[in-house]
Amino acid sequence: NAGVTQTPKFRILKIGQSMTLQCTQDMNHNYMYWYRQDPGMGLKLIYYSVGAGITDKGEVPNGYNVSRSTTEDFPLRLELAAPSQTSVYFCATGQGVGTEAFFGQGTRLTVV
Amino acid sequence: EDQVTQSPEALRLQEGESSSLNCSYTVSGLRGLFWYRQDPGKGPEFLFTLYSAGEEKEKERLKATLTKKESFLHITAPKPEDSATYLCAVQAQSGGSNYKLTFGKGTLLTVNP
Structure with missing residues (x-):
C-alpha cells in the first residue's frame, strides 16, 4: 500500500500561472484534506471532502479549487498563482471524525 | 474558535536527558487530541x-498524557533519532469544525549525542 501519494514533489511557478497538485490514496478513506504549511506556522486547512462528489472550504480557501470525482483522488487547483501561495502543501486522508489523518509527503511550491 | 498552543517552540536535549513537550488547547468539546x-x-x-x-x-520512549486543558508528550531517555518537530492537533466534538484537525505550530526537538 502506497498510502497517500502526492505529485509533484517540487514545483516552481511564475506569477499568474496555474497548476494542479495531485493527490491519490489507496486507503479507501472517505475523508480527504488539503493543508498548507508555512514556516513557523501551523498547518492550515484549505479544502476538505467527506466523500466523492462532496467538497467544502476550510480556513484558507481563497485562490484554490478542488474536485472529488472518485474516492481515491482529490486534486487541488491553483488559478493565477501568487507569491502568497508559496508554501508546502500536504494532502491527507482519514476515516472520519475522531480518527487520525494520514499525510502524504508534500509538494513544495514556489511562486516567483 | 479552536486554538492549540505548543511550548516550547524549540528544545535541545542531550541524549538520555528526559523532558516533556506541552500542548495547551481551547476547543468547543474535545473529540480527540x-x-x-x-x-x-x-x-x-x-x-x-x-x-x-x-x-x-x-x-517506545514516548508517552502522551491528556488533561482537560493540555496534553504532554514525555520523552524518556531520548536518542538522536528522536530529533524532529512534534505537532499537536485537536478535533472538536461538534459544530462546524468537527471535520478538521486544528494544529499547533509544533516543537522542534533536537537530541544531541
Whole structure:
C-alpha cells in the first residue's frame, strides 16, 4: 500500500500561472484534506471532502479549487498563482471524525 | 474558535536527558487530541490519539498524557533519532469544525549525542 501519494514533489511557478497538485490514496478513506504549511506556522486547512462528489472550504480557501470525482483522488487547483501561495502543501486522508489523518509527503511550491 | 498552543517552540536535549513537550488547547468539546512527528521534508507521521482526560498512550520512549486543558508528550531517555518537530492537533466534538484537525505550530526537538 502506497498510502497517500502526492505529485509533484517540487514545483516552481511564475506569477499568474496555474497548476494542479495531485493527490491519490489507496486507503479507501472517505475523508480527504488539503493543508498548507508555512514556516513557523501551523498547518492550515484549505479544502476538505467527506466523500466523492462532496467538497467544502476550510480556513484558507481563497485562490484554490478542488474536485472529488472518485474516492481515491482529490486534486487541488491553483488559478493565477501568487507569491502568497508559496508554501508546502500536504494532502491527507482519514476515516472520519475522531480518527487520525494520514499525510502524504508534500509538494513544495514556489511562486516567483 | 479552536486554538492549540505548543511550548516550547524549540528544545535541545542531550541524549538520555528526559523532558516533556506541552500542548495547551481551547476547543468547543474535545473529540480527540492527536500527536504527530514530522521530519524535515516529510509529511506528519501519526503517533497517538487521546480522547479523554486521564488517558495515556505509550510508544517506545514516548508517552502522551491528556488533561482537560493540555496534553504532554514525555520523552524518556531520548536518542538522536528522536530529533524532529512534534505537532499537536485537536478535533472538536461538534459544530462546524468537527471535520478538521486544528494544529499547533509544533516543537522542534533536537537530541544531541
